[in-house]
Amino acid sequence: MLACVLFFTGANSIALAQKPTTSTTDTPATEPRVIPSTEIVKAASEISDRLKIFRDDVKPQAFVADIDTQVVALSKEIEELREKTDVWLASELTLSALEEVQRDWDRYAETLTSWAAQLDTRVSQLQEQLAEIADERPKWRNTQAAAAETELSQALVHVINNVLVELGDTQKLIESRIESVTQVQQKVSEKEKGTAESLETIRSAVEEARSGLFVRNQPPIWKVFHTAPEALTHAEEFGESWEWVVSAIDKFFKTFETRIISHIIIFVCLLVLLIVLRFRSAKWELDATSRQTVDHVFHNPVATSFLIFLVLSRPLYPDAPTVIFELTALLTVPILALLVPRLLPRVFLKSAYGLFAVVVFFPILDLLAVSGLLTRLFMFTLSGGVLAILAIWSRTNGPTINITHPKGRAFALFAARLGAVFMLISFAANIVGMVLLADFLFSGTLVTAYGAILIFVSYRILGVLAIVSLNSNFAQTFASIRKNRYRLKSSTIGFLRLAAVLIWLAMAFRWFGILDIVTSTAVKWFSTQWTVGSMTISLGSIAAFIIALWLSVLVSRFVRTILKEDVLPKARLARGMPESISLIVNYAIITIGFIVALAAAGIELSQFAIVFGAFGVGIGFGLQTIVNNFISGLILIFERPIQVGDTIEMGNGGLVGVVRQIGIRASTIRTFAGAEVIVPNGDLVAGQVTNWTLSDANRRITVEIGVAYGNNPQQIIDLLLDVANQRDDLLEDPKPNVIFKGFGESSLDFELRAWTASDNWFSLKSELTIQVHDSIVGAGIVIPFPQRDVYLRSMDPAVGESKTPKDEPRDPA
Numbered sequence: 072m073l074a075c076v077l078f079f080t081g082a083n084s085i086a087l088a089q090k091p092t093t094s095t096t097d098t099p100a101t102e103p104r105v106i107p108s109t110e111i112v113k114a115a116s117e118i119s120d121r122l123k124i125f126r127d128d129v130k131p132q133a134f135v136a137d138i139d140t141q142v143v144a145l146s147k148e149i150e151e152l153r154e155k156t157d158v159w160l161a162s163e164l165t166l167s168a169l170e171e172v173q174r175d176w177d178r179y180a181e182t183l184t185s186w187a188a189q190l191d192t193r194v195s196q197l198q199e200q201l202a203e204i205a206d207e208r209p210k211w212r213n214t215q216a217a218a219a220e221t222e223l224s225q226a227l228v229h230v231i232n233n234v235l236v237e238l239g240d241t242q243k244l245i246e247s248r249i250e251s252v253t254q255v256q257q258k259v260s261e262k263e264k265g266t267a268e269s270l271e272t273i274r275s276a277v278e279e280a281r282s283g284l285f286v287r288n289q290p291p292i293w294k295v296f297h298t299a300p301e302a303l304t305h306a307e308e309f310g311e312s313w314e315w316v317v318s319a320i321d322k323f324f325k326t327f328e329t330r331i332i333s334h335i336i337i338f339v340c341l342l343v344l345l346i347v348l349r350f351r352s353a354k355w356e357l358d359a360t361s362r363q364t365v366d367h368v369f370h371n372p373v374a375t376s377f378l379i380f381l382v383l384s385r386p387l388y389p390d391a392p393t394v395i396f397e398l399t400a401l402l403t404v405p406i407l408a409l410l411v412p413r414l415l416p417r418v419f420l421k422s423a424y425g426l427f428a429v430v431v432f433f434p435i436l437d438l439l440a441v442s443g444l445l446t447r448l449f450m451f452t453l454s455g456g457v458l459a460i461l462a463i464w465s466r467t468n469g470p471t472i473n474i475t476h477p478k479g480r481a482f483a484l485f486a487a488r489l490g491a492v493f494m495l496i497s498f499a500a501n502i503v504g505m506v507l508l509a510d511f512l513f514s515g516t517l518v519t520a521y522g523a524i525l526i527f528v529s530y531r532i533l534g535v536l537a538i539v540s541l542n543s544n545f546a547q548t549f550a551s552i553r554k555n556r557y558r559l560k561s562s563t564i565g566f567l568r569l570a571a572v573l574i575w576l577a578m579a580f581r582w583f584g585i586l587d588i589v590t591s592t593a594v595k596w597f598s599t600q601w602t603v604g605s606m607t608i609s610l611g612s613i614a615a616f617i618i619a620l621w622l623s624v625l626v627s628r629f630v631r632t633i634l635k636e637d638v639l640p641k642a643r644l645a646r647g648m649p650e651s652i653s654l655i656v657n658y659a660i661i662t663i664g665f666i667v668a669l670a671a672a673g674i675e676l677s678q679f680a681i682v683f684g685a686f687g688v689g690i691g692f693g694l695q696t697i698v699n700n701f702i703s704g705l706i707l708i709f710e711r712p713i714q715v716g717d718t719i720e721m722g723n724g725g726l727v728g729v730v731r732q733i734g735i736r737a738s739t740i741r742t743f744a745g746a747e748v749i750v751p752n753g754d755l756v757a758g759q760v761t762n763w764t765l766s767d768a769n770r771r772i773t774v775e776i777g778v779a780y781g782n783n784p785q786q787i788i789d790l791l792l793d794v795a796n797q798r799d800d801l802l803e804d805p806k807p808n809v810i811f812k813g814f815g816e817s818s819l820d821f822e823l824r825a826w827t828a829s830d831n832w833f834s835l836k837s838e839l840t841i842q843v844h845d846s847i848v849g850a851g852i853v854i855p856f857p858q859r860d861v862y863l864r865s866m867d868p869a870v871g872e873s874k875t876p877k878d879e880p881r882d883p884a
Contacts, residue, residue, distance in 0.1 A: 106214045108223055115230045118207060122241045125200045129241075129248045135193065138186045139255045146262055148322070149179055153269055155315070160272070166280045166511050166584075171393045173277055176270040178390055183263040190256040197249045204242050211235050281584060284511055287504040292451060319392040327388055334387055338380040345372035348539055355542045361560075367413035368535040374409040375532055381406065382529060397434060404431050407528060414531045415524065418473040422460060423524055429453055430521050433514075447506055454498045454513050461491035486523075490516050511583075519579045526578075530571040537563040551636035612672035619671045623664020631657045650715040651708050654733065696753070700736045703752035707733050713755055713762060720761040721750070743833070768828050769802065772836045774843055777818030779853040784811050784819060790850055791823045794842045800835060802826040817857045 106114050156172060215231045324331065349369035357365065368375055384391075384399045404427050411423050432449070463469050464487035471487065474480040493512045501509035541560055546552045552559065580586035597611035631653050639649035707713055713730055719740065720727045728742035738755060740748045763770060778787055788809045795807035807825035814820070823843060829835055847854060 104210050104213065105217045106210065108218075108221075108227060111214065111227050111230060115234050118211075118234055119237060122204075122237050125204075125241050126244060128200070129197065129244050131248075131251075132193065134189060135252055135255055138190065138259065142186070142255070142258050142262060145179065145182065149262060149266060149269075151318075152176070152179070153265075156269060156273060160276055166277070166284070166507060167514050167582075169273065169277045169280050170584075171397075173270070173273045175393050176266065176273055178392075180263070180266050180270055182390065183259055183266055186259050187256070187263055190252060190259060193252055194249060194256065197245050197252070201242065201245050201249070204238055204245070208235070208238050208242075211238065280507060284508045285505065286507075289447070289504045289506045291504045292447075292502050316394055316398075319394045320398075323388075323391055323395050327391065330387055334380065334383065337383070338376055341379060342372060342376040345369060345376055352539065352542075357538070357542070361538050364531065365535050365538060368532055370413055371409055374406050378403060378406045378410065378528070379532065382525075401431060401434055403525060407524060410528055411524065414528050416474065418470050419524075422464070425457075425460070426517065426520055426524070429457070429517055447501065450509065450513055451498070451501045454494055454501065454509070457513075457517075458491060458494040458498055461487050461494055465491050486520075490520065515579075515582050518582055519575075522578045523575055526571050526575050530567055533567050534564050537567070549637050550640075551632045554636060555632065607673075612674065616668045616672035616674070619668035620664055623661055623667065626664070627657045627660035630660060648711075650733065651711060654708055658735070696751075697736065700752045703756040704733065704735050704738075706756050707738070707752055712765070713738075713760065714765075717765065718763040720763065721754070721758060726750075769826050770828075770832050772801075772825050772827060772832060772839060774823040774836070774840050775812075775820070776823070776843060776847065777815055777820045777855065778847065779818060779855040782819060782852055784821075786850075787811075787819070787821055787847075787852070790846050790852075791821060791843060794839070794846050795823060795825045798825075798839065798842075800827055800829055801839075802828060818855045 152175060156176075159168070159172060211231060211234050215228075215235065218228050218231055349372055352365050352369060355365075381399050381403050385396060388395065408424065408427055412420060415423060432453075433446075464471060465484070467484070469487075471480050471483045474483055493516045497509045497512035497516070500506070500512070538560060540546060541552060541556050541563075577586060580589055597614060598609060600607050600609040634653045634656060635649065639652060642649070644652075713719060713733070715730050715733060717730045718728070719730060726740065726742070726748060728740040728746075728748065730738060731741050731747065732739040733752075737749050737751050740750055742748060774791075776791075788811065791809045792807060795801055801807060802825075805826050807823065810822045810824065812820040812822055823839075825839070827835055844854075
């Protein structure tokens with residue numbers, strides 16, 4: 072703003088120089104703005120309030136002081152790590168060890184970058200305040216000069232002077248605060264620069280190690296015994312290793328004291344929860360597979376809780392030293408050894424225990440500072456043993472034949488064969504002296520296998536927790552969960568399985584150093600664009616569109632289920648209204664999801680002008696029926712001539728059934744024979760439909776009966792009414808009545824009429840008819856049947872003789 076004021080002032084000065092001096096009174100913009108005397112008090116109050124806010128904000132910020140304190144401690148850690156890095160780079164570290172060192176430097180670099188960003192933001196805020204003060208001071212100085220010429224009152228002059236003094240004092244405070252923050256900023260910047268240099272050095276070493284994987288860096292194994300003997304351990308390195316570990320642990324506990332306490336509280340709460348669930352789950356009704364899995368997980372709640380406690384370490388302490396994560400990984404080994412007998416298929420147990428032993432063995436060698444030769448020999452021996460085991464697993468008739476699941480058997484066979492190939496290459500590389508390649512493949516294969524076991528056990532535990540959550544008393548209070556429990560279980564287990572596979576793949580790719588390559592390649596593929604007319608598309612936009620649309624469908628189903636099962640049944644709504652609301656919400660969410668999907672794909676609606684035009688032409692020709700049914704569906708939803716649960720009859724008794732669903736294109740009607748008929752919505756709107764339950768569910772039942780001539784009609788009426796009045800499932804209003812229909816050919820005809828609100832009116836009519844029959848017969852009244860008397864006016868005599876009964880044979884006695 073100050074620059075703008077100076078710009079306009081300079082521009083107006085140039086303009087004045089080109090005009091006569093007499094015109095200066097007509098160009099008041101050449102001088103800084105003068106505050107009118109009537110506005111001085113108000114302006115002074117406003118600027119005073121604004122400066123008070125500046126003075127409150129300019130006070131020392133706690134985070135600046137924290138950064139200033141922490142940067143000193145961090146400087147010591149960085150110097151120690153730099154010295155260690157120089158020593159490590161001078162020795163022949165493996166690729167995995169170099170990557171661990173790089174992760175430590177990355178952690179420091181991220182911390183310093185975060186601090187620098189916070190300090191930059193703080194300096195920018197103070198500089199904005201300083202610029203605002205610089206913009207205000209010329210205006211008040213000019214007002215002060217004008218006040219001296221116009222002889223303002225001493226009170227206004229005093230106000231102006233106070234404002235200028237306050238502006239100056241606040242400016243000095245802000246400048247002082249900027250200077251102190253800048254000093255901290257310089258410290259962070261220096262450390263950030265040094266860290267960047269060290270990080271670049273270690274990155275170069277990592278790249279060099281990767282490029283040197285296929286280079287022989289040590290003598291062949293048959294020659295190492297002819298060289299000078301090497302000490303089995305290095306006492307100096309042993310002491311330094313332990314000092315480094317102890318220092319890292321001590322720093323970890325001091326830095327994350329609050330988080331560690333919270334972490335322990337989580338562990339205790341989780342342990343108590345698992346113990347409680349262990350006893351409660353025994354009362355739940357579960358299928359055999361779920362029951363077995365739940366019992367296995369809750370068999371050892373302490374180990375299960377501690378495993379979750381250790382797995383949560385990385386997300387809870389992302390800034391912790393790498394050695395802490397290594398120790399955490401080692402602690403998971405005995406925990407997994409306790410859990411795998413019940414959570415891992417028996418066919419994998421022996422191999423899993425052997426893997427655990429190897430995983431623990433090599434970190435112990437590092438801590439003991441065992442010589443490189445001895446480590447190489449251990450790796451050579453173990454790689455040969457692991458290769459022999461994987462060779463057995465790679466056979467078609469090997470241990471994988473005991474895996475019952477076909478996909479699991481195929482995956483285990485593939486993994487065993489791939490691991491055998493890696494171990495064979497590692498074994499051969501160790502022999503010829505390519506120790507870096509041998510260590511890379513050996514460690515990578517073991518870590519990937521161990522990670523697979525850890526992720527599988529975690530997946531089983533999370534699956535059990537999902538089952539427990541769905542069967543809890545709280546979850547069972549929701550009808551949407553109670554009625555869809557098995558489907559929710561299947562979906563949750565499927566999601567966890569997919570997440571476990573993706574996490575394992577990411578871990579394997581990262582260990583073998585191809586995660587960045589895979590990620591960058593995928594980004595490149597999904598970012599590639601193609602131009603079709605005026606529209607630009609890419610794989611990323613297509614994927615974003617599909618995912619957004621898929622998520623909208625999932626959300627619509629979820630919301631519709633919640634509304635249908637838990638929300639709308641508790642609301643006092645007219646019959647059929649809950650289904651209409653649920654359907655409208657479903658369409659609204661999908662429509663919004665479609666628009667969001669277009670936005671996620673970077674597609675503007677204007678680009679669909681041609682598509683919409685073609686769609687209009689399609690409606691005019693081939694999509695008339697579909698659009699008609701869609702519009703008819705909207706009519707059914709809003710007008711509600713037919714509702715879900717109504718009993719309808721289409722045509723002249725051609726289709727009779729109950730409406731089960733009203734869809735966007737067609738509706739489903741379930742006949743009384745059990746068939747489900749799909750009827751287009753257009754037929755329901757345009758055709759003749761008899762709705763037996765539109766206004767209410769009342770239905771008339773009619774029982775017709777005929778009695779023999781000679782009976783008293785009033786007696787019959789009384790009997791029928793007595794039968795109807797004895798039933799509680801018939802309505803009293805309108806009350807039952809009997810009609811004497813007239814004189815039939817063989818009987819006196821009566822009709823009993825009664826009303827009911829029961830849906831099971833077919834069975835009710837049958838029961839009522841039986842009672843009418845029993846009452847009529849019990850009263851001694853005859854129910855006639857049609858009779859005909861036939862009179863023969865003439866007949867052939869031969870026919871008559873043939874019909875005359877012959878004499879019966881006599882009894883011989």
